[in-house]
Amino acid sequence: MHTSPIEVKNIKKTLQGREILKGITFEVEQGDIFGFIGPNGAGKTTTIRILLGLYKVDSGNASIMGRDVSDDESRKKVGFVIDGDGLYDNMSAAANLEYYQKIYDKSVDKKKIEQVLELVGLADRAKDKAKTFSKGMRQRLALARALVHDPDILILDEPTSGIDPSVQLDIRKILLDIVQNENKTVFFSSHNMDEVQKICNKIVLLHKGEIKLYGRLDKLRQQMGKNILTVHTSSEITNDILNKFNDIEDIGFYKVNKGNLLFTPSKNVKTSDIINLLVKAGIEVEGVVKEESSLEEMYNNIVREAEEK
Structure with a gap:
């Protein structure tokens, strides 16, 4: 036992x-x-x-x-x-x-x-x-x-x-x-x-x-992560590509930051789906970083919520 x-x-x-x-x-x-x-x-x-x-x-x-x-x-x-x-x-x-x-x-x-x-x-x-x-x-x-x-x-x-x-x-x-x-x-x-x-x-x-x-x-x-996906790329991001991404709601594209593309995808969208989409658009993907909440952030959020109840 x-x-x-x-x-x-x-x-x-x-x-x-x-x-x-x-x-x-x-x-x-x-x-x-x-x-x-x-x-x-x-x-x-x-x-x-x-x-x-x-x-x-x-x-x-x-x-x-x-x-x-x-x-x-x-x-x-x-x-x-x-x-x-x-x-x-x-x-x-x-x-x-x-x-x-x-x-x-x-x-x-x-x-x-x-x-x-x-x-x-x-x-x-x-x-x-x-x-x-x-x-x-x-x-x-x-x-x-x-x-x-x-x-x-x-x-x-x-x-x-x-x-x-x-x-x-x-x-x-x-x-x-x-x-x-x-x-x-x-x-x-x-x-x-x-x-x-x-x-x-x-x-x-x-x-x-x-x-x-x-x-x-x-x-x-x-589970409690911010769900921010940062894609590092060396490709030039044209306005046509930006408009195309903006039209796809689920991937949550919201920012270009010094050659990085930032997404907040919905939960049913996998990281691999976004990478495939970028590759099809001719964008060279050099790396992907997914942010997770730190324990301190989780702790503070939960304690704050509990105190407010």
């Missing part, structure tokens, strides 16, 4: 008289880097706390590797970095990791500690105390802490917030490496849309406790 690393089915949660989650459902598959996005107050932190077994659901259910999130065994399958890095300042990097191995009922495995420190680029600082580390280094050590008991799933809440762009890039590379080479699944909550777009293959956009967008990021970007 197929079991997804994370399954959330119609979970509802009310806190202090306010309905935080209004029956959300989603699934995180093996090998996903799953982006969990939404404005402040959307219910992201509440969802994460439910997945970590810190909150109980009012109704619905959530599972980790097929086990209910209230099951202690499910918690052993998860490594996490949420608010605060969870590090002990007066302990060395290696000692911090030893301590967390024991918390997870693992015997101290120095080889595993060396391996995760190497992975996050801190092998040469294993004996240094955590208090001597910069914020970026602490965040990398927190990631090592989340990995040291060899979990199946990583749950990360704003893991790159407030650190240098170069360290953000390092952490993105680490996460991609973990998924590709270590058979992990990553649940990644962030306000940084550019970062989510760079590394996540699927997303959920949560707004006021409801899911407004869910699915594969590439398909969502295609």
